[in-house]
Amino acid sequence: MEQQKPLFNFKINYNTLDGNGTPLYNGNIAQTFWKTDSQDKNVRGYTYEYDPLNRIMSANSYEGTNLNGMAMNTEYKVNAITYDKNGNILTLSRYGADDNVVPSFGKWDDLTYTYDGGNKLMKVVDNSTSGSHRNFGFKDGTNPRD
Numbered sequence: 001m002e003q004q005k006p007l008f009n010f011k012i013n014y015n016t017l018d019g020n021g022t023p024l025y026n027g028n029i030a031q032t033f034w035k036t037d038s039q040d041k042n043v044r045g046y047t048y049e050y051d052p053l054n055r056i057m058s059a060n061s062y063e064g065t066n067l068n069g070m071a072m073n074t075e076y077k078v079n080a081i082t083y084d085k086n087g088n089i090l091t092l093s094r095y096g097a098d099d100n101v102v103p104s105f106g107k108w109d110d111l112t113y114t115y116d117g118g119n120k121l122m123k124v125v126d127n128s129t130s131g132s133h134r135n136f137g138f139k140d141g142t143n144p145r146d
Helices: none
Strands: 006-014 029-034 043-050 056-064 071-085 091-095 105-117 121-126
Touching: none
Parallel strands: none
Antiparallel strands: 006 029, 029 043, 043 056, 056 071, 071 091, 091 105, 105 121
């Protein structure tokens, strides 16, 4: 019987790195990588940056044919993450490919989060002007479609 290759590979690095990034010795994830068994044989991954309170501040995308030959892919990233004094996310921006205009890239999400006095998430507003990626997951009860 022929042994099949895995359809999906995933790797997490903390203090030992592959390529770019900063090793972390505090339990935070420094890098993640994945590869699928598809026609596109590239490895994709992210390096993560944290603030002094260990809250994620950004994720930068990398892509290449192997872990040591990866280049930063500036079209896919997460940044502009801010937090309130309770550690709740207040803002987050995410960038990627625009489904409507290939190969155009832009801001997928420009999210603003609102919480009640008990830190319960009440509302997420997507201020992005990209028409191809809209907020369809969070239901805040203020929209008749919720």
